[in-house]
Amino acid sequence: xxSRIERLCVERGLKMTGQRRxxxxxxxxxxDHPNVEELYRRAALLDSxxxxxTVYRTVRLLEEQGILEKRDFGGGRARYEATEHGHHYxxxxxxxxxxxxxxxxxxxxxxxxxxxxLGFDIVSVRLELFGRRREADLPAGDxxxxxxxxxxxxxxxxxxx
Amino acid sequence: xxSRIERLCVERGLKMTGQRRxxxxxxxxxxDHPNVEELYRRAALLDSxxxxxTVYRTVRLLEEQGILEKRDFGGGRARYEATEHGHHYxxxxxxxxxxxxxxxxxxxxxxxxxxxxLGFDIVSVRLELFGRRREADLPAGDxxxxxxxxxxxxxxxxxxx
DNA sequence: TTAACTGCAAAATATTTGCAAATTA
DNA sequence: TAATTTGCAAATATTTTGCAGTTAA
Numbered sequence: 001x002x003s004r005i006e007r008l009c010v011e012r013g014l015k016m017t018g019q020r021r022x023x024x025x026x027x028x029x030x031x032d033h034p035n036v037e038e039l040y041r042r043a044a045l046l047d048s049x050x051x052x053x054t055v056y057r058t059v060r061l062l063e064e065q066g067i068l069e070k071r072d073f074g075g076g077r078a079r080y081e082a083t084e085h086g087h088h089y090x091x092x093x094x095x096x097x098x099x100x101x102x103x104x105x106x107x108x109x110x111x112x113x114x115x116x117x118l119g120f121d122i123v124s125v126r127l128e129l130f131g132r133r134r135e136a137d138l139p140a141g142d143x144x145x146x147x148x149x150x151x152x153x154x155x156x157x158x159x160x161x
Numbered sequence: 162x163x164s165r166i167e168r169l170c171v172e173r174g175l176k177m178t179g180q181r182r183x184x185x186x187x188x189x190x191x192x193d194h195p196n197v198e199e200l201y202r203r204a205a206l207l208d209s210x211x212x213x214x215t216v217y218r219t220v221r222l223l224e225e226q227g228i229l230e231k232r233d234f235g236g237g238r239a240r241y242e243a244t245e246h247g248h249h250y251x252x253x254x255x256x257x258x259x260x261x262x263x264x265x266x267x268x269x270x271x272x273x274x275x276x277x278x279l280g281f282d283i284v285s286v287r288l289e290l291f292g293r294r295r296e297a298d299l300p301a302g303d304x305x306x307x308x309x310x311x312x313x314x315x316x317x318x319x320x321x322x
Numbered sequence: 323t324t325a326a327c328t329g330c331a332a333a334a335t336a337t338t339t340g341c342a343a344a345t346t347a
Numbered sequence: 348t349a350a351t352t353t354g355c356a357a358a359t360a361t362t363t364t365g366c367a368g369t370t371a372a
Contacts, residue, residue, distance in 0.1 A: 015346050015351055036337085051354050056337060072233050076362090077336070091276060096282055104275055107268075111290060112282060114265055115252060120292035123255055127288050131281035176326055176371055197362085212329050217362060237337090238361070327370070334363070344353070 003028035005082060008067050023058045024046045027068065027082060033099060035077035071097060072126070109156040164189035166243060169228050177179060182209045184219045188229065194260060196238035234260060234289065250288040 003009075005024040009016060017032060028044045034042070040055045059080050062068040071079045073092055091100045107127065115122045162313050163171075165315045168175060187195075187203045195203070201216045223229040232240045236251055245296040248269060268288065275284045 003370090017345065017352060019353070024199070053338080053355075054353060057339095057352080058248045060338090091279055091281060093281070100279060102279065104271070106271055107275070110265070110267055110271065114263060114268070115290055115292050118251060118252055118261060118263065118292075119295050120290070121295055122290055124291045125289070126291070127283070128286070129276055129283055130285045130287070131276050131279075131283045134280050134282055148173060178327060180328070180369070210329090213362080215328060216329075218327085221363090306369095324371100325370105325372095328368085329355085330366095332363105334361100336359100336361080337355105338359070340357085341355095342353105344351105346351075347349095 005062070005067060008061075008065075012065055013055075013069075014065075015109070018047060019043075019050045019054050020058055022050060024056060027062070027080070028142045030081070033073070033081045034069055037077065039080070054160040069124075075095075087125070089129070091129040091131055094130050094132055166228060167225070169226075169299065170223075171228055173228075175222070179208060180204075180211045182213050183211060184216060188223070188241070191242070192244045194199055194232055194234070194240040196240045200241070227277070230285075234258075248286070250286075250290070252290040252292055255291050255293055 003021075003025040006016065006021055006026045008021065009024060014020070023039065023087075026046070030039075030042075036052065036055050038053045039059070040050070042048045042119055043055060043128055058066055063080075067083055068080050069083050070094060071081060072088070073079060073090070073099075088101045088103045089107070091102060092098070094102070111122060111127075113123055130157050164182075164186040167177065167182055170185060171227065175181070180190045184200065185205050187200055187207070191200075191203075197213065197216050197220060200220070201211070201213045204211045204216060218233075220229055224231055224241075228242050229241050230250070232242060234240060234251070236258075250268070251264045252263060253259070254261070271306055272283060272286055272288075278289045
């Protein structure tokens, strides 16, 4: 079965090798933000004839094609996720390293406004909140935007302060 | 004369060596976002008995002390700026690599609200807009927040899309 | 005096690349 | 078949670290 990212590759006229197909599938199925080493690990489970150099080359290619986005949540390794239909941002729990995704309409509009004020069109946005879980958590109020489940993979190294 | 950052170091009980004093001064006087190599270059002009290892150790120390903040604007090298009194964010011109700082009250409030909704207190924020200058620039409207002058140092390597 | 700091060079970490062989279109 | 892609290992690039000597407090 053709994965979503494989389809995007074909649309862009990229040559589909076995390795590239496997990497595309792994990326399509990821719901977290894996780094290259993790992608390599997952890809190698499906097809051991894949080298880490190919994974590096592939994520770079896909990033250049606008199919993937590179993230940096601290920890030294770049992490990747598929370019999303709707924008979303990240809140990183500095104690556990968990990443929570969220979306916010108001933010969207505000950033456009700020950029316009400075004479720019926004090409991409990086918005990351580093926070700490509240001791006395608020009783669940009106959640305009429900958070997606946090991912498992913890960050290596200490997060920026 | 004691630089601002040197004073902060002393307040925190750090031992003030000649090298550290010079690095503190260079950092205090920087109005841009230098990387370690650039800091080393500037420091070495004032005192050639400084090694780049010391610069690395010093920025890490100062970051741990909350005196400096680490930034990543693409290009592979971490960049540093003194922790600010008021928060501000960055807009990176993807064609020239220039960094424009801006502040925005509304953003501030909004981010607090988003974090609160998810049950977090914000410890720090990373907000970077990557944009392209408008062809037909708007006639200067009401600028609630004036931009600070863009910095000179161009980014090495291609910026994230 | 001594705990903290430094320079140097080597190590560690992450990513890129040259090249010959393999593969897709 | 031709142009692209791959694996391997070596090369790069950035940052960290061990250690012996130096220095601030």
